[in-house]
Amino acid sequence: MKKFELNLFLNPVTAGFPSPASDYIDKSIDLNEILIKNKPATFLVRALGDSMINAGIFPEDILIIDKSISPSHKNIVIAILNGEFTVKRLIKEKNKIILRPENNKYKDFEIKEEDDFKIWGVVTFVIHNPNL
Amino acid sequence: MKNIFALVDCNNFYVSCERIFNPKLENKPVVVLSNNDGCCVARSNEAKKLGIKMGEPFFKIKDLVEKEGLKVYSSNYELYGDISNRVSETLFTFSPDIEIYSIDEAFVNLKRIYTNSYEDYGRKIRERIFDWVNIPVSIGISPTKTLSKVANQFVKKDKSFGGVLSLINKSEEEINELLKNLDVSDVWGIGRQYSKKLYAENIKSAYDFKYSNPKFIQKIMTINGLKTQNELKGVSCIPLEYETPDKKGICSSRSFGKLTSSFKELNEAVSTYTTTAAEKLRSQNSKCKKITIFIRTNHFRTNDKQYANSKSYNFLEPTSYTPDLIKASKFLLKQIFKENYNYQKVGVILTEIINENEIQNSLFNIDTLQYKNNKKDLIISKVDEINKSLGNNSIIFAANGIKKEWKMKSEKRSDRFTTNLNELLKISN
Numbered sequence: 001m002k003k004f005e006l007n008l009f010l011n012p013v014t015a016g017f018p019s020p021a022s023d024y025i026d027k028s029i030d031l032n033e034i035l036i037k038n039k040p041a042t043f044l045v046r047a048l049g050d051s052m053i054n055a056g057i058f059p060e061d062i063l064i065i066d067k068s069i070s071p072s073h074k075n076i077v078i079a080i081l082n083g084e085f086t087v088k089r090l091i092k093e094k095n096k097i098i099l100r101p102e103n104n105k106y107k108d109f110e111i112k113e114e115d116d117f118k119i120w121g122v123v124t125f126v127i128h129n130p131n132l
Numbered sequence: 133m134k135n136i137f138a139l140v141d142c143n144n145f146y147v148s149c150e151r152i153f154n155p156k157l158e159n160k161p162v163v164v165l166s167n168n169d170g171c172c173v174a175r176s177n178e179a180k181k182l183g184i185k186m187g188e189p190f191f192k193i194k195d196l197v198e199k200e201g202l203k204v205y206s207s208n209y210e211l212y213g214d215i216s217n218r219v220s221e222t223l224f225t226f227s228p229d230i231e232i233y234s235i236d237e238a239f240v241n242l243k244r245i246y247t248n249s250y251e252d253y254g255r256k257i258r259e260r261i262f263d264w265v266n267i268p269v270s271i272g273i274s275p276t277k278t279l280s281k282v283a284n285q286f287v288k289k290d291k292s293f294g295g296v297l298s299l300i301n302k303s304e305e306e307i308n309e310l311l312k313n314l315d316v317s318d319v320w321g322i323g324r325q326y327s328k329k330l331y332a333e334n335i336k337s338a339y340d341f342k343y344s345n346p347k348f349i350q351k352i353m354t355i356n357g358l359k360t361q362n363e364l365k366g367v368s369c370i371p372l373e374y375e376t377p378d379k380k381g382i383c384s385s386r387s388f389g390k391l392t393s394s395f396k397e398l399n400e401a402v403s404t405y406t407t408t409a410a411e412k413l414r415s416q417n418s419k420c421k422k423i424t425i426f427i428r429t430n431h432f433r434t435n436d437k438q439y440a441n442s443k444s445y446n447f448l449e450p451t452s453y454t455p456d457l458i459k460a461s462k463f464l465l466k467q468i469f470k471e472n473y474n475y476q477k478v479g480v481i482l483t484e485i486i487n488e489n490e491i492q493n494s495l496f497n498i499d500t501l502q503y504k505n506n507k508k509d510l511i512i513s514k515v516d517e518i519n520k521s522l523g524n525n526s527i528i529f530a531a532n533g534i535k536k537e538w539k540m541k542s543e544k545r546s547d548r549f550t551t552n553l554n555e556l557l558k559i560s561n
Contacts, residue, residue, distance in 0.1 A: 040221035041264035043549075044556050051561040062556065068264045078559060080155045087561040101561070118155075120266075 035125050041068035043121065045078065045085075052076070052087055055102035061128045063087065065121035076123040081109075082116050087123065135368045136242040136273065136300060138254060139280035140261075142219060143268045143288070145236035146174035149215045150205055152266045153549045153557050162203045165190055167386050169206055169543060206542035214550040218265045226257055231372040239277055241372055254296035273298035277370045278363035279307070281320040282338065286310055311339035311364065321360045326353050338364060382420070384409040385479020391430060393474055398427065399465055400533030405480040406461045407529055410454045413482055414516060419450035421484035423457060425464040430476035441468040450486050453508040454515070457482075458531050 036042045043065045047057050055076055057063065063078070071077050073092040078085060079099060088099035088109070097111040111117045142148060146164040151157045161179040163172045171189045172179075182200055184193055196202040216235045223230055229241035240257075247253045254271040261269050272283025273296070283297040299307055317327035319338045329352050335341050341349070342364040349357040359369040384405035392398060402425060413420055426442035445460045461480060515527050547555035 038264070040218035044553075046556040046558050047561060048558050049561040057561070063559075067266070083156045083158075085155070085557070085559045087559050 035064055036066075037124070038066055038068045041121075042066050042124075047087055047126075051101040051103050051106045052089075053103050055089065056128070057087060057102070057123075057126055058128060060132060061126050063123050064125040064127070066124045067121040069122040069124070071119045071122050078120040078123065080116075080118045080120050081111075085120065090119070133243045135275055135371075136245075136250060137275070137277050137280045137368075137372075138240045138242055138250075138257070138271050138273045139233075139277070139284045140219075140223060140238050140240060140257065141270050141272075141284050141288070142216075142236040143270055144174055144176050145216075145267070146205075146207065146212055147176045147179075148267050149208070149212050150546055152215070153546065157203055160203055161196070161200055162205070163193070164205045164207055165544070167207060167542075168389060170387075173207065204544050206545040208542075208545050208548060210548040210551040211546065215265060215267065219261055219267055219269075222261050222264050223257070225260070229372060231374065239280070239372055242273070249298075250300050251296050251298040254298060255294070258295050269295065271296045273300060275300070275366050276363040276368045278320050278360055279366065282310060282314060282364075285314065285318060307366075308339055308342075311342055312337050314338040316341050319360065319364070321356065322353075326357070381481050381483040381485065382409045382412050383479060383481045384412070385426070385477060385481075387477045388475070391433075391474035391476055393472060395465075395469055397533075398469065398475060398478055399462055400531070401478050402461045402465050402480060403458045403529060403531035404533070405478070406457045407454055407532060409480050409482050410452055410457050410512075411516065411519075413452045413485065414512065417488045418485050419452040419488060420447070420482040421450050421486065422446050422482070423460050423464070424481040424483065425461050425468065425478070426481070427465070427468060427475055427478045429473050433474070436474050437472070439470055439473045441470075443468050446484075450484075451508075453512055454529060456508075458529060462531070 045063050045065060047061045047063055048059050050059065057076070065078055069075075071090055073090065075090050076087065077090045078087055079090070080086075081099070086099065088101060091098035091100050091108075097117070099109040099111070101107070101109075147157075147162045150162060150164065157176075159178065160176070161182050161184075162176040163179050163184060164174040165171065166173045169190055171187050172184055172193070173187070175184050175186065179202065182193075182196060182202065184196070184202075190204070193202065197204060212235060219236075220230070220232050220238060223238055223240055227240050227242060227245065229244065231239040233239055242250060242253065245253060250273045254273055258269055258271055261267055270284050270287040272280040272285070272287055274280045274283055279299055283299050287293045287295060287297045299310075314337060315327075316322055316330050316335055316338055317324060319341060322330070322341070330336075330341065333344075333348070335344050342361060344361070346358055346361060349361050353360075362369050386401075386405070388401070406423075422444055424442055424444040426440070428440035429436055429438050431438055443464045445464055447456070447460070451457065465478075519526050547557070549555060549557050
């Protein structure tokens, strides 16, 4: 059960004068609310490797995945390709599906019919520690 | 409004949880072992085809690892619990009328849902759970919980149902056809003990049971048997139970990795389980008034001397403060512990659980604030915070011991992908 948090300013009556800030009570910013749109379908994974650095995904970054979003053209996705997980940009062209790395060192991978290919989820946010 | 129950049952749940994070397990025989890596508690369909039975001891099937590529996992309860919550949360997007029946089963009352076809609606539920959480489920739909269970069993057996079977628009004859093909012992709520007695009276199938003399059923199975019978007839007698597990007791207990006769080891185990139970208690914002400790030897070891005992302690004030609970548990263990027995299991049960809010309401006076700011609550909430942010067991209670020689085996556990930041799924790219 989600804990219900209320921001209440309880001014003790004996204090006499209410805090002038109490008119400006706002809900505090909740990162969960910003980063997680659909809790049961949201998973965290850790990225390793450098094939996506031009998309801002660095080794050790945490990726937020929403499995309830249906993947569209140019989304960064977690795919399962022949039994292995991978992070790539999804390119849907006429009759082609391409997994595109975001680093010039690597080449596009076009999905062939014989490939066992599935999209596991769409990457919605990247958590990066700039001091690491 | 007539009840319409959907029983949503996760297929081979623990195996399905393992598969979310390990695509290589797809189409492979997989089993998950019980606590202590003792026996199989979940099997993939491929493992069932190899003839592995539910509850089969691991040593008996060990050779299948080599011969058939059987994959074996220890129970990963952190993962299974989290995935179970996600399935429930997904179900709540369909209806608020839900009873979480077990870790892998839930009843949903669809009476408020307007649809032309409950079967189609069931498929929608099934697809969403698979899309969001990757758990395949079977769904049985009917006017009673017991019949939904029946429908669900057939969905599981027969792939042609496509995961969903609704009995809502089925004729009595069609339903009876199913009941004739179901052993009476497989009817929800009957169980092995009663079915023995029923067999003796030539009541063998669910169909036989449905049309047995109600007086006779009541005589051997009390009023509950009568309820089951009415439910098979389509008369809803067992409502959804909304009561959350909050109200029930919290139990934490495991079997030991090896038998022990040492007080020190038992005491460490009891303290550890008390700590776990207390954490659970606090996570649901409640306190308990009563703690019970039990210990027992392994009654399968017929050559060993046998002993089992339990004892309870009542607190004056409801508490969730781990050190108080540990103190009580040690006090109780001392009283029931006897030398020279090989103990196999200890456990802690917290009961008479009260929500913190209820405590405050009943003490609405000057002490309330004092109570709220109680130092104990503050300290323990900090411990919880630290353990939450730095990982479980960052702060431990010395009574729990450091070495934990008694700790159960779980050598083949997968990572706790969803509950531990250090064990997230790693994706190389």
